[in-house]
Amino acid sequence: MNYFxxxxxxxxxxxxxxxxxxxxxxxxxxxxxxxIKLKENVPRxxxxxxxxRNPESGNYSISKICSQFNVRNSQRIFADELKNFEKKNIxxxxxxxxxIADADEKNFNSAVFLLSENEYVEYAEENFIYKLENKNxxxxxxxxxxxxxxxxxxxxxxxxxxxxxxxxxxxxxxVIDSGLDFLHPDLKFSYxxxxxxxxxxKENNGIDDDNDGFIDNWRGWNFVDNNxxxxxxxxxxxxxxxxxxxxxxxxxxxxxxSCAPDCKVLVLKCFxxxxxxxxxxxxxxxxYGIAAGVKIFNFSFGDxxxxxxxxxxxxxxxxxxxxxxxxAGNDGSNRLHYPSAYDEVISVAASDELDRKAxxxxxxxxxxxxxxxxxxxxxxxxxxxxxxxxxxYFYVNGTSFSAPVVTSASALLLAENPVLTNEExxxxxxxxxxxxxxxxxxxxxxxxxxxxxxxxxxxxxxPSVARIYNPYQDFFAVGNxxxxxxxxxxxxxxxxxxxYGTGENPSAxxxxxxxxxxQIISDTVFKWNISNLPDTSYTLRLAVNANNGRTIEHRQVIxxxxxxxxxxxxxxxxxINKDNYSCLVLFGTDKKTLGRIYYKRKNVNEPYSFFYADNxxxxxxxxxxDHFGIFDESQLFPLTFYEYYIEAEAQNGKKIVxxxxxxxxxxxxxxxxxxxxxxxxxxxxxxxxxxxxxxNNNNNPDVFINLxxxxxxxxxxxxxxxxxxxxxxxNWGEYIIARDxxxxxxxNKLDLLASKGRNGIIFEQNSAGELPLTKIxxxxxxxxxxxxxxADTDGDNLLELLGFGKNGLRILKxxxxxxIDAALLPYSGLNSEPNSQNTLIGDFNxxxxxxxxxxxxxxxxxxxxxxAYLSVYEYNNGYNRIFLDSVPMLxxxxxxxxxxxx
Numbered sequence: 083m084n085y086f087x088x089x090x091x092x093x094x095x096x097x098x099x100x101x102x103x104x105x106x107x108x109x110x111x112x113x114x115x116x117x118i119k120l121k122e123n124v125p126r127x128x129x130x131x132x133x134x135r136n137p138e139s140g141n142y143s144i145s146k147i148c149s150q151f152n153v154r155n156s157q158r159i160f161a162d163e164l165k166n167f168e169k170k171n172i173x174x175x176x177x178x179x180x181x182i183a184d185a186d187e188k189n190f191n192s193a194v195f196l197l198s199e200n201e202y203v204e205y206a207e208e209n210f211i212y213k214l215e216n217k218n219x220x221x222x223x224x225x226x227x228x229x230x231x232x233x234x235x236x237x238x239x240x241x242x243x244x245x246x247x248x249x250x251x252x253x254x255x256x257v258i259d260s261g262l263d264f265l266h267p268d269l270k271f272s273y274x275x276x277x278x279x280x281x282x283x284k285e286n287n288g289i290d291d292d293n294d295g296f297i298d299n300w301r302g303w304n305f306v307d308n309n310x311x312x313x314x315x316x317x318x319x320x321x322x323x324x325x326x327x328x329x330x331x332x333x334x335x336x337x338x339x340s341c342a343p344d345c346k347v348l349v350l351k352c353f354x355x356x357x358x359x360x361x362x363x364x365x366x367x368x369x370y371g372i373a374a375g376v377k378i379f380n381f382s383f384g385d386x387x388x389x390x391x392x393x394x395x396x397x398x399x400x401x402x403x404x405x406x407x408x409x410a411g412n413d414g415s416n417r418l419h420y421p422s423a424y425d426e427v428i429s430v431a432a433s434d435e436l437d438r439k440a441x442x443x444x445x446x447x448x449x450x451x452x453x454x455x456x457x458x459x460x461x462x463x464x465x466x467x468x469x470x471x472x473x474x475y476f477y478v479n480g481t482s483f484s485a486p487v488v489t490s491a492s493a494l495l496l497a498e499n500p501v502l503t504n505e506e507x508x509x510x511x512x513x514x515x516x517x518x519x520x521x522x523x524x525x526x527x528x529x530x531x532x533x534x535x536x537x538x539x540x541x542x543x544x545p546s547v548a549r550i551y552n553p554y555q556d557f558f559a560v561g562n563x564x565x566x567x568x569x570x571x572x573x574x575x576x577x578x579x580x581x582y583g584t585g586e587n588p589s590a591x592x593x594x595x596x597x598x599x600x601q602i603i604s605d606t607v608f609k610w611n612i613s614n615l616p617d618t619s620y621t622l623r624l625a626v627n628a629n630n631g632r633t634i635e636h637r638q639v640i641x642x643x644x645x646x647x648x649x650x651x652x653x654x655x656x657x658i659n660k661d662n663y664s665c666l667v668l669f670g671t672d673k674k675t676l677g678r679i680y681y682k683r684k685n686v687n688e689p690y691s692f693f694y695a696d697n698x699x700x701x702x703x704x705x706x707x708d709h710f711g712i713f714d715e716s717q718l719f720p721l722t723f724y725e726y727y728i729e730a731e732a733q734n735g736k737k738i739v740x741x742x743x744x745x746x747x748x749x750x751x752x753x754x755x756x757x758x759x760x761x762x763x764x765x766x767x768x769x770x771x772x773x774x775x776x777x778n779n780n781n782n783p784d785v786f787i788n789l790x791x792x793x794x795x796x797x798x799x800x801x802x803x804x805x806x807x808x809x810x811x812x813n814w815g816e817y818i819i820a821r822d823x824x825x826x827x828x829x830n831k832l833d834l835l836a837s838k839g840r841n842g843i844i845f846e847q848n849s850a851g852e853l854p855l856t857k858i859x860x861x862x863x864x865x866x867x868x869x870x871x872x873a874d875t876d877g878d879n880l881l882e883l884l885g886f887g888k889n890g891l892r893i894l895k896x897x898x899x900x901x902i903d904a905a906l907l908p909y910s911g912l913n914s915e916p917n918s919q920n921t922l923i924g925d926f927n928x929x930x931x932x933x934x935x936x937x938x939x940x941x942x943x944x945x946x947x948x949x950a951y952l953s954v955y956e957y958n959n960g961y962n963r964i965f966l967d968s969v970p971m972l973x974x975x976x977x978x979x980x981x982x983x984x
Contacts, residue, residue: 117182122179142202152186233435235341247498249329255377256379259320267331269325269330270331303351317794320482322461323460325349328347341487376404381427387706406504416444416446434456434457450508495539516531516532516533560735563610576629580593624636659715667712671738675705677694682724726746768790775832779850797810822871831849875932886919907936911951938953
């Protein structure tokens with residue numbers, strides 16, 4: 083009997099039982115009753131105490147839990163029924179170790195959780211009452227009060243999938259992110275506890291009790307600070323938000339529901355307050371997670387560069403049987419994004435509440451599946467959420483929050499069928515999707531469609547595999563032939579075909595193999611002669627045709643490239659890096675390369691040292707079109723000349739060197755940070771509004787700031803008697819960024835100019851001396867006014883309103899109760915956009931006329947770098963550009979300033 087026939091028979095049995103049982107009954111928990119199955123190796127004294135109805139007796143860990151949570155009156159659940167069976171049969175299945183007990187309703191869930199995790203307990207669960215009914219499958223009732231705000235649970239059919247599975251605590255999900263808020267009331271049972279480092283003070287005893295190489299790692303690990311405290315300090319609550327989607331508390335009477343509530347998350351903190359993390363720590367976290375029993379990883383991060391190190395680690399995880407799910411990116415493009423583009427991961431794009439592609443979502447040939455990623459209600463770090471959700475929950479957008487939806491569905495699959503491989507999980511998910519609005523097949527824009535968790539879970543015995551093993555993503559062909567090794571198999575198999583298309587987003591595909599009738603598992607099926615094909619990128623497409631009319635596909639981008647790379651950009655400059663000056667080198671290439679920078683002391687007979695570009699070191703480099711290198715002068719001799727040259731290596735192994743006699747710099751002494759007296763007052767970490775004012779007319783200065791560690795909530799601090807005191811009370815909410823404050827319309831009331839995203843808002847005082855709380859103007863919801871400030875740009879002694887629009891700098895004038903457009907100062911580059919809210923206003927050439935200075939930037943193709951344009955407009959009976967200059971690569975207007983420097 084072949085593999086697929088076996089799977090069909092296994093599925094028939096499960097399907098038959100499912101059809102017979104599910105329509106007849108549904109279940110709901112009965113309070114105060116607890117079912118406990120003890121493990122086979124339970125101490126005899128514990129077993130006897132349970133049999134004597136005294137589970138709280140004794141000095142064992144399970145006895146202490148029963149005593150703490152008042153678990154009592156235990157009795158064998160099958161005391162009478164077991165008399166009819168032989169003892170050896172009873173013992174084999176452990177029926178003599180199953181007890182039912184009473185427990186207080188208060189903290190009942192805590193008792194269930196701690197008993198479930200206890201060393202002597204095989205499982206602990208609520209007792210359920212069943213009732214007869216004549217309905218088809220219905221959604222379980224959840225008492226989570228914010229469930230109705232979670233549209234994504236219904237549109238993806240988790241509400242039906244929960245009738246089949248809510249997961250299993252044995253399915254460990256490794257969340258590599260910014261950590262977790264362990265104090266959040268909806269997440270206190272979400273994370274995996276390492277009992278080798280837990281209990282009796284082992285959490286912080288400074289000893290590696292379980293000999294795994296990590297000390298006191300009882301609830302995950304912090305790879306950023308290399309300690310046992312993986313708490314989420316990210317300014318956007320990123321890791322806490324991701325985990326809430328996966329397994330926040332379910333039916334616990336608070337907060338939200340979650341997708342896979344019975345699974346456990348292993349907390350692997352690799353990203354800091356600003357959401358920055360490196361691939362070295364991510365790679366460490368992957369290996370740590372595999373050793374700790376992770377079955378599925380959630381990667382809600384990525385970039386357009388990649389390192390060979392992380393690629394190797396991901397391949398290791400894949401061949402270790404681990405399923406990896408990754409966000410596809412948020413720039414709305416089809417650029418290759420990593421690690422989501424790797425063959426070994428499931429790449430997830432974002433849909434919205436109307437089942438459309440979310441406008442911000444990346445897409446393309448390497449995306450596998452969509453999941454909702456717009457207005458996703460989830461957990462925040464406590465106190466940092468939305469007011470309407472008691473500050474503990476908030477809405478989030480992004481593919482970062484689509485990925486955990488698919489991660490959760492993968493977990494439900496694995497809970498129902500633990501023998502599924504990572505490829506089979508992917509195959510089931512992509513073959514059971516619902517098409518998005520306007521979709522009728524797998525394509526470049528919509529991939530396989532939007533996930534349907536219920537159809538996936540009930541088809542857990544119907545695996546499909548569509549996979550090109552050779553070549554692989556980003557393969558560089560340097561010979562004349564490529565051998566194809568593929569798997570093409572499905573319970574619903576009809577045939578398979580193999581195609582190629584020219585470019586990364588081809589408009590048409592050419593068949594290499596068509597309608598092949600035999601299923602294939604990891605076998606060579608074709609040798610492709612590419613000798614007559616031009617050097618470029620090619621998209622490969624394997625399509626398994628199912629007898630239900632769907633296709634299961636795997637797509638990848640490879641390259642034929644025998645040419646040497648070429649440099650496209652180069653720039654150098656000086657920057658301040660902490661307490662040192664540093665030489666900054668920027669360079670670009672016409673294809674993806676690995677950048678190295680070689681250096682030595684000038685005119686000294688010594689070998690060159692090198693480091694990888696892009697924040698790399700001597701061991702880790704990143705592959706990209708664009709590179710930067712920073713010489714850390716704190717590690718170099720001071721007041722010494724150094725020379726350097728640049729090397730770029732393409733994926734085909736060919737290299738190019740850029741060198742010039744001008745490639746040298748002189749190190750400086752460390753910046754003197756003495757001579758300044760630190761005051762004994764301070765503001766919390768924040769973005770500070772550029773204007774200080776006395777908003778309440780009490781002769782004390784007031785500062786508007788946005789709190790960095792609290793979702794940029796806007797507050798006002800007043801300086802009085804040597805200290806800053808907060809005089810506001812979260813009056814504006816989060817992400818309202820203060821830009822300027824003045825009386826712009828001449829009514830003797832202060833006006834606060836702010837922005838939320840790229841939309842402008844003005845708040846005004848109701849009367850003098852009050853906080854400006856009344857919204858008098860806004861240009862919201864169209865991203866066409868990124869507030870800059872108030873200024874008199876035309877010399878009429880009246881303030882104008884400045885903000886960056888889609889096509890240029892907008893200047894608006896006050897007109898009573900409204901503001902009208904007075905001028906648009908166009909951007910300079912092709913498809914340019916602003917990259918800062920900063921403008922300079924003044925008479926910079928001393929001719930008595932006012933100039934307005936700003937920058938815009940135009941990107942080139944796939945490059946992260948572009949051309950920055952500096953424009954100077956002067957008002958002389960109209961706004962006229964009097965100066966224009968451009969700089970290759972990247973310059974931000976935040977760095978613009980003016981002053982008398984000589």
